[in-house]
Amino acid sequence: MKKLVTALALSALATGAAIADPQGVTDDKITLGTYTDLSGPLAVWGVPEANGLRMRVDEINAAGGINGRQLEIVIEDMQYQVPRAIQAANKLLRRDQIFAMVGALGTPMNLAVMPQQLDAGVPNMYPISAAAEMAEPLHPMKYAFFRSYTDQFRAGVAYFHANGGFETPCVAQIANEAGESMTLGVEQQLHEIGMEIAAKTEHSATETDMVSSVTTLKNAGCDIVFLSTGVGDTIRIVATAKKLGFEPTFVASMVPYMDAVAQAADGAMEGLHLVSPFVYAEAGSADGEAKRILESYAEIYGEKMAPQAQLGYIFIDLIATALEAAGPELTTEGFLAATEAINGYVDPIGGQTVSFGPEDHQGVETLILAKVENGAWTVAARGLDY
8 A cells, every 4th residue: 555655646746847847956956955943942953954964065066066966955044933944944945946855853843844845746855853754654755864753762661671671660751742752652662561651741842940840750759761852851851850869760862962962061961861863973983984074074164063963964965865866867756766765875974774665764773872971972782672
């Protein structure tokens, strides 16, 4: 059935203007676009991601482009607000006439924008969201890089249950779609092992005082807390817990995987764990092409290459791989077929393998466990699953 749906959808696309004369493609240029957070609460993700996108585009253009065409990336700031994301997407789709959306940030934003975007025949490629909806249900124009938040937390529960165990598992959740996806993974895997969430707290994205939530978890005797959270709230919860003398095992998703979290709150993040489908590479431990990329970024931007910048770079590299394979007579259908044929691509920085297929539009399968040690993220385990 999935194959039939994909075939029918691609057939429908092939009869439309988007395939016969794809927007965003001229004789000498391909225009890509994204909306991200450059000045809001997740600018710590959006700014480095934008830099990584631009860096790889500039490298490709300096080397002659792809099949005779230069790449252009149009980046819009939506300040992590859904209405602004919709406004930005309308501009990208209608005024800039982009060929594909690449690395759009945020689960709520992607969910709000994708219906009109896909109706316009513009593929949604590698959004900065690990919600299952980024690849499911199967759609010819939806491709996700990350393994889902739900899978990340299922793997986290399975790992800690098998390695030391726990008696009182709890959840602290941000009240949005991403938080719900994360908590779903905890619930599903606990059910598999015959357990339930002992206590759960919920907070808004703007909430700053976590004393009440942390006190609830402490009073419940939680020995492990799965953080279905973002960036700032992860820091606030863990730091508040340390102040209150409450020190369970804290486990987050990929979202707080950045130096700003590892180094926050005067060392209070020490021991924080997270499960991630990508690896944060450091120049000091890299070699070959990875070392070149990391050092080039530092030279261009005057700072080390954050994991979000690494992702932006990899996203464009994946796009370039498919565009090259699609050939000079570029169509949306040809680009999507080339993307679906990617098998065993190894990202040049972190080394994660990316593969797609007719029934699989989610690229990375492997998960790692990272831990804060001495103010830095270290890889504590690889190959997590459930």
